[in-house]
Amino acid sequence: MNARAATTAPRGRPRLAAWRRQHAWCLRDSLHQLARRPFGTALTIVVMGLALSLPLAFYLLLANVQHLSGALGESQSVSVFLKPSITMDTAESLAQDLRARADVAEVTIRTPRQGLAELAAVQGFGEALHALPANPLPYVLLVQPRKGLDRAQAGAMVQALRALPQVDLVQDDGQWRARLDALIALGRRATLLLAVLLGAAAVLVIGNTVRLDIRTRADEIAVQQLVGASASFVRRPYLYEGVWYGLAAGIVAVLLVLLLEAVLAAPVRELVASYAGRLQFGGLPSTALLLTPLCAAALGWLGAWLASTRHLLRPSP
């Protein structure tokens, strides 16, 4: 029978060419099927895009908080306000003593004049400072703890600084920094969890959409199987469909987050300006812009694979 059967499978290189042509047909067919129901397709894509944009927005927020945390890195230092009577020589001598400590990495002296200049730079303070008869600010030592100190060791260092007779006040900025780091770690984990949950939701949404499509096109599948389509041929258009859904939803998610960025750009710029340029607002990195649609396409493929596998496990007519 096969001698005359012109539609039997070719071998070798022609077989590869035939496989490529089958893929090309399935790819076009999947796009054709999506275009036949534009409203339903768009609705699925937008719903998935919204779901995927949530973890992406959280990621953006978290990246910026982390950035903020990095920009405020020097706040990890402990500010040691010396008594007003302390002179430059005494301050330098004390700084020298502190640099010798094992738990201290660096000590910077901030003079009363530098402090006043910083205050004057802050909007609204300039006029008030002119009214002062003399500079009321003391010398301040910015003590940077050695890296790797745990909370107990840092606390012991702060206690030791407070006990010094030349010291008026010790402001431990490291404490709120530690809290911020803990919050960032929590946020990172929550974002990961959200991404996993919404990724699973995307797989299920696409899987269900493809399942419904398979049911709607059950007659067509039966005809394909009757005229000799293999299970992989029947499945292919649905896998492509899943990939298109995922890819489009990923692009929608990226666009939504870019829109969010654009909307927030102006107020954030004002906030950044109030920090005298020490802070910067970062957008989505290009890797995220590229990876999000690709990952979403992979999720779409997975959803379609699950749905089509389940259907094709049933015996063909």
Next chain:
Amino acid sequence: MIRFDSVSKRYPGGREALSNLSFRVETGEMAFVTGHSGAGKTTLLKLIALIERPTGGAIEVGGQNLARVKRGGVARLRRGIGMVFQDHRLLMDRSVADNVALPLVIAGMPREERARRVRAALDKVGLGGRGGDAPAALSAGEQQRVGIARAIAGRPALIIADEPTGNLDPQLAEEIMRLFVGLREAGTTILIASHDLPLLKRMKQRAIVLDHGRLIDDVPASEVA
């Protein structure tokens, strides 16, 4: 080409559709399977296309023992058979040409060759120039001819047809049968299930007569009166 050796088919409900059926159809031969409704004609064709599996006996198609064809090989076997259905089984949301091209697409045939074969198949069934039409725009007879064009487009060695003229008027039915005779003359083996006895007599082809799943007569073409 086709060999049935003591083939039986019993459905899960207990109904015996075919019982101890043996016959041969040689390459290039055309034969009708006939009998009343429920005689087992459709089941016989389903066994050849592996839509059903026999519960007893052995079937060979093109020298291949169908009992040895695993699930993955079913598609390959069907690609070598042109099937025509009573209800046409056309994809109504595709054009006539797309329907005819389906087995060729499945075989991964190049686009130009596909287009050439589709045109040739449609010309052969008298539907040249209708490739762009939707099946819904065609009459029942024309739809049946599209189904035949789809079956012959891949130039299969074997064509099986289940009541291909069931819904057609006598003139159109004869026209379609003449088409099958033409294909047989070109070397294709053809097996047609039909209960239209007057038409069978006019066609003067071999008739395998079934009754309640049993072979009751096998009339050679020369003896059909």
